[in-house]
Each structure stands twice: as C-alpha cells, then as structure tokens.
Amino acid sequence: MEKKQMDWENLGFGYVQTEKRYVSNYKDGKWDDGVITEDANIVLNECAGVLQYSQSVFEGTKAYTTEGGHIVVFRPDLNAERMIDSAKRLEMPAFPKDRFIDAIEKVVAANADYVPPYGSGATLYIRPYMFGSNPVIGVKPADEYQFRVFTTPVGPYFKGGAKPLTIRVSDFDRAAPRGTGHIKAGLNYAMSLHAIVTAHAEGYDENLYLDPATRTKVEETGGANFLFVTKDNKVVTPKSSSILPSITRRSLLYVAEHYLGLEVEEREVYLDELKDFAECGLCGTAAVISPVGKIVDHGKEICFPSGMEKMGETTQKLYETLTGIQMGHIEAPEGWIYKVC
Numbered sequence: 001m002e003k004k005q006m007d008w009e010n011l012g013f014g015y016v017q018t019e020k021r022y023v024s025n026y027k028d029g030k031w032d033d034g035v036i037t038e039d040a041n042i043v044l045n046e047c048a049g050v051l052q053y054s055q056s057v058f059e060g061t062k063a064y065t066t067e068g069g070h071i072v073v074f075r076p077d078l079n080a081e082r083m084i085d086s087a088k089r090l091e092m093p094a095f096p097k098d099r100f101i102d103a104i105e106k107v108v109a110a111n112a113d114y115v116p117p118y119g120s121g122a123t124l125y126i127r128p129y130m131f132g133s134n135p136v137i138g139v140k141p142a143d144e145y146q147f148r149v150f151t152t153p154v155g156p157y158f159k160g161g162a163k164p165l166t167i168r169v170s171d172f173d174r175a176a177p178r179g180t181g182h183i184k185a186g187l188n189y190a191m192s193l194h195a196i197v198t199a200h201a202e203g204y205d206e207n208l209y210l211d212p213a214t215r216t217k218v219e220e221t222g223g224a225n226f227l228f229v230t231k232d233n234k235v236v237t238p239k240s241s242s243i244l245p246s247i248t249r250r251s252l253l254y255v256a257e258h259y260l261g262l263e264v265e266e267r268e269v270y271l272d273e274l275k276d277f278a279e280c281g282l283c284g285t286a287a288v289i290s291p292v293g294k295i296v297d298h299g300k301e302i303c304f305p306s307g308m309e310k311m312g313e314t315t316q317k318l319y320e321t322l323t324g325i326q327m328g329h330i331e332a333p334e335g336w337i338y339k340v341c
Contacts, residue, residue, distance in 0.1 A: 049132025
C-alpha cells in the first residue's frame with residue numbers, strides 16, 4: 001500500500017490533520033448511523049453542554065503497520081468498554097461497543113496511507129471522543145451528543161530514546177475520593193494542567209499524585225499509571241479506585257506474567273516504600289513505558305538503582321515484548337490485535 005510522502009523518521013508527537021474522520025450524533029434517545037466525513041471542523045451553539053459543564057470523554061489507541069505489512073489496531077475493545085464506563089459516570093449515552101470498534105476500523109482504513117510504514121518508529125494515533133452538543137443553561141446533562149473519531153500520525157514520544165524522567169511528588173490532588181479519577185474525562189486532564197506547567201517550570205518532567213484521602217499512597221501521574229519492579233524482579237502496580245484503568249498497564253502485567261514468567265502484583269503502594277524498588281516506569285498509550293530515574297519528595301531524592309541513563313533491565317524487556325506484539329514479530333494473545341487491512 002502506498003503511503004503519504006512524509007518524513008516518517010522525523011515525525012514529532014503532535015497533530016497532523018488526516019483526510020477522514022467518523023461522526024455520529026445522538027438525538028431523541030438514539031444514535032444515528034454515523035458517517036465518514038472530510039470536515040475536520042465542529043460547529044456548536046455557544047451554550048452547548050460541553051462548553052458550559054464539561055460533558056466530554058475521550059479515548060486513545062494506535063494503529064500500526066506490522067512486520068508483515070498489515071495495518072492493525074491494538075485492543076480497541078478495551079477502549080470501547082472504558083468509554084462506556086466514562087460516559088455512564090457523566091450521564092452520557094454509551095456508544096455501543098461494536099459500533100465503536102467498527103468506527104475505528106473505518107477511520108483507520110479511510111486513512112490507511114497515513115499509517116506510518118513498519119520500522120519508521122511512527123504510528124497512527126486514534127482519538128475517539130464524545131461531548132454534549134445541544135444548548136444547556138441549567139446544571140443538567142445534555143440531551144444531544146456527538147461521537148467522533150479522528151487520527152493523526154505521530155512519531156516516537158521520546159526523540160532519541162526514552163531517557164529516565166525526574167518527577168516530583170505533587171502538592172495538588174489529581175482526583176477527589178469517590179470522584180472521577182477512574183474515568184477518561186476531559187475535566188480530569190484540565191485539572192492537571194496547572195500542576196504540570198508548574199512542575200516543568202521547576203525542572204521536573206511529571207507529577208506523582210498521592211491518594212487524596214491520606215496522601216500516603218502512590219496513585220498515578222497526570223496521564224499515566226505507575227509500574228514498579230522490586231529488587232527480586234516482581235512487577236508491582238498501585239491499586240486504587242481513583243486510578244484510570246490503563247489498557248497499556250493491563251497489557252504489560254499480562255506480558256510480565258505470561259511472556260516473561262515474572263510475578264505480578266496489583267496492590268496499594270506507599271510513598272515511603274519507593275526507596276525499596278529497583279525500577280520505576282510510567283505506562284500509557286503514547287510511550288508504552290517511560291522510565292523514571294528519580295522521584296523528588298519536597299527536596300528528598302529517591303533514586304532508583306536502574307539509574308538516569310537508560311531503562312531498567314526488566315522495564316526494557318517489558319517494553320520490547322509489548323511493542324513486539326504490537327508490531328507483529330511476537331505472537332499476540334488471542335483478541336489483542338484487530339486487523340484492518
């Protein structure tokens with residue numbers, strides 16, 4: 001398949017408008033059939049529900065060109081399920097799972113020439129999202145909604161390799177107890193913007209958020225889950241009702257146990273035990289795993305033995321195995337890879 005003429009190896013992680021996107025509207029209690037359109041613009045009334053009360057949820061996944069030349073999408077069924085959970089929490093109508101997967105496949109197929117070639121280090125990022133579209137002035141859910149999917153080719157999240165990050169323990173809370181931390185709502189990310197801007201201004205790459213109730217337990221960053229490796233090579237991830245259930249994290253735990261033969265554990269992780277871990281990483285769709293070399297807790301440095309030069313050995317194996325599955329040169333578990341063409 002002929003690809004667009006782009007400098008794939010030097011593509012950044014930013015928005016590049018592609019030619020087609022999917023749109024479906026919810027009105028009078030039902031979703032319409034949906035269409036593929038070339039129009040990238042959205043026209044809304046000034047009083048639209050999303051503008052007044054932030055009724056907006058979204059997802060993120062990727063399409064890849066495999067070693068064998070096929071275009072595939074990684075686990076979109078889990079994105080569909082998570083968006084349904086997010087929509088329910090914000091009193092939005094669920095977009096059906098089968099239609100969600102079909103919409104992604106149609107948009108990827110329509111933009112197949114934007115899917116970067118195998119070996120370029122680039123991928124096609126896929127953004128499904130939904131928002132309240134009709135005018136709402138009283139505080140209540142909207143009556144009408146729009147579901148859309150667009151794509152954009154992106155380069156590696158880290159140019160020149162993933163150098164370990166330095167992050168700080170934040171004084172801000174990411175989510176309220178029994179709040180919306182477990183769903184992928186736009187409002188959660190808006191709340192994190194001030195914290196990440198101030199972290200960058202102080203020389204840190206990210207924030208570590210603690211549990212809002214006791215501020216003693218590790219939760220996540222503004223956009224990724226934590227993954228730790230103990231000195232006896234056990235993979236540990238924090239457990240909390242406020243953490244977004246990362247699909248990448250879930251996949252990495254499966255890889256650790258079933259491909260690498262490691263013990264895995266999801267449990268509460270306390271701030272005062274971080275010094276005992278050998279490796280630390282942040283996991284998410286954009287970078288798969290971002291290694292962390294140092295965490296700073298109000299001037300106190302917690303340095304991981306894996307160091308500040310490269311990924312830890314176990315983290316590297318996890319990264320290579322999962323990306324190998326996504327790119328088609330390691331056999332995937334059943335149901336993980338959806339072939340588009």
